[in-house]
Amino acid sequence: MESRIDRIKKQLHSQSYKLTPQREATVRVLLENEEDHLSAEDVYLLVKEKAPEIGLATVYRTLELLTELKVVDKINFGDGVSRYDLRTEGADHFHHHLVCIECGAVDEIQEDLLGDVEKVVEEGWNFKIKDHRLTFHGICHRCHSDDGNEDKGSGE
């Protein structure tokens, strides 16, 4: 964890940005909530617990900076807020998401499932892919508690 902070610090320094206390607090919140997909407001509220004097605008600026540096990815599930997602270290691709339309949970798929598809697109459409966004909307494993029967959505 400390080492990740250090690496992010180096990344900032290499572009002559500083890891200020506010920025560090923000990064720590992201690290501590890596599972979640926090909105700027969510991050703000969590950062406020460890650095009560921070302002919302600062959080926005920091998240924007981290997005630029590719430390986080800014994603949008269509609910009107941007969410910020720590990029897996070493991963050059954006991970995929599973959004449950029942409970709203967002799960991640770390594997890159698009290798073949990207090849087809690059060749077939003559398009040089730099990044991708793939999100599936549907019913998550918790919500259809599929224990062997096909009957989904019984009642409720």
Add this chain to the structure above:
Amino acid sequence: MESRIDRIKKQLHSQSYKLTPQREATVRVLLENEEDHLSAEDVYLLVKEKAPEIGLATVYRTLELLTELKVVDKINFGDGVSRYDLRTEGADHFHHHLVCIECGAVDEIQEDLLGDVEKVVEEGWNFKIKDHRLTFHGICHRCHSDDGNEDKGSGE
């Protein structure tokens, strides 16, 4: 074209909605600009040309209604505005997009490239897929004017 309007009209009626003049004008704008990915504001300005008295709120309401009926898809490329995209008739899947990071153009891929990937996800993650969003960000064919050589992105 008329027949598509008629079918949309039937769809509305089947849920006891009416195809009012304002709604019809909105649908016509969408049909006439099927290639583009219009924002609500874009649609509003275009509809105003044929029905000057229409209000922005009505356009929003109509687009929301059409989204509910699955006549259009609401998409978001991360630029802060929602865009509305006529669903290809008969297509049960959401088409994919190619967003050029140079010129901003958005191209569509009608083919469904995710068949295999979806199978993997449904089985591997026990997730019942209802819809998907796939967008590639990169350089479009116009911007790297790749006329015949294989050498993509050498250097850069």
Add this chain to the structure above:
DNA sequence: TAGAATAGGATAATGATTCTTTTTTAATAA
């Protein structure tokens, strides 16, 4: 035609995000 319900127009309200101004902090040079 009266009455009820749906839809639209105008605009206020909301909520997320960005901008602006002033203050604080950090880094450097004398």
Add this chain to the structure above:
DNA sequence: TTATTAAAAAAGAATCATTATCCTATTCTA
């Protein structure tokens, strides 16, 4: 250490997209 300068932050105003509200218009039915 102290003055100088620039980057960063705080606070809140401003902006932009979207939604809600309130009232009028239209349509449908009895």
